[in-house]
Every structure is written in C-alpha cells, then in structure tokens.
Amino acid sequence: MEISDVKIYPMQKDGKVKALVSIILADSLAIHGIKIIEGKNGLFVAMPSRKTKNDEYKDIVHPTNNELRQKIQSKILEAYQG
Template structure:
C-alpha cells in the first residue's frame, strides 16, 4: 500500500489540542478524510477519523490493521504538518474554516 497523496491543513487556534486536519489517498484510488493531528501528553499523534456512537463513545470509521501501516501514515502526515507550519512561518493560519474533505468533493460526484 502506498500513500499517493497527503494534504494537511493546520488549525487556526494555537491553544487547542487539535493542530490540523489531514486527508490521505491510498494507491490513487481510496481517500481517507478527517484524520486529525492532536497534541497529546507525549507529543503529536495522528487520530483516525471517528464518529460518536449513541452511548457517547467514539469509534474509528477507518483505521490501519497493523503498527507498520499506522506508523507509515503518522510519519507522512506529521512530516507534512511540520512542512506546512514551516511554510506558514511557524504560525497557524488566520482561519481554518474550510471543510477538511473539500478537496475531494468533485470525486464524490463521479
């Protein structure tokens, strides 16, 4: 499996634990949106897309089945997150109101 595209959008609020949204494309044919870059107690990590269940708990919508795949996704997303921050001069953008899945909206119509 190959990550053929990765997009990261840093969030505008500096003090929040949520640092960015990410979208990855696998093998040019499968898109996973709403990955999140989170500041945890032990540093940054990538959270998989999830939904709140009726009982209030969150459950992943999509997730890797092994550690190697999770590490590959996390490395790619975090590398791009740091590149985006560097491009922005180390500061988050002024606004991040864009829909995280917006860049692939045209593909959903096909």
C-alpha cells in the same frame, strides 16, 4: 501500501486539534477527517471517528496492522512539520 498524497489543513484556533488531514492511498482511496492532535507526549494522528450514543469514539476507517499505522502517522507528521 503507497501513500500517494497528503493534504494538511491547519486549524485557525488554539486547541488540542492542530490540523485536519486528507490522504490518498495508492492513487485509489481517499481518507478525510484524520486529525493531528497535541497530546501529553507530543503530536499523534487520530483516524476519522464518530461519537456513539455512549459518548465513546469509534474509528470509521483504520489501518488493520501496526506497520501501515506507523507509515501513515510518519508521513502525516512529516508533512505537518514540513
């Protein structure tokens, strides 16, 4: 699946979340609310999620295979690191 566009919105304050991201897939589907997070092992991409009543986070949108997940993460981090 083609990633048509990546828009990076850097965070203005210090913290673990470094940027919010919106992507467009195949010029047809927009996904907003993706986060770039600074973790113990470096930057990673977190898909949009919501907090449940049990204080767990559940993805709202996510790739159904590892190949697409890696493609999305690579494209987003490449755009972020510029």
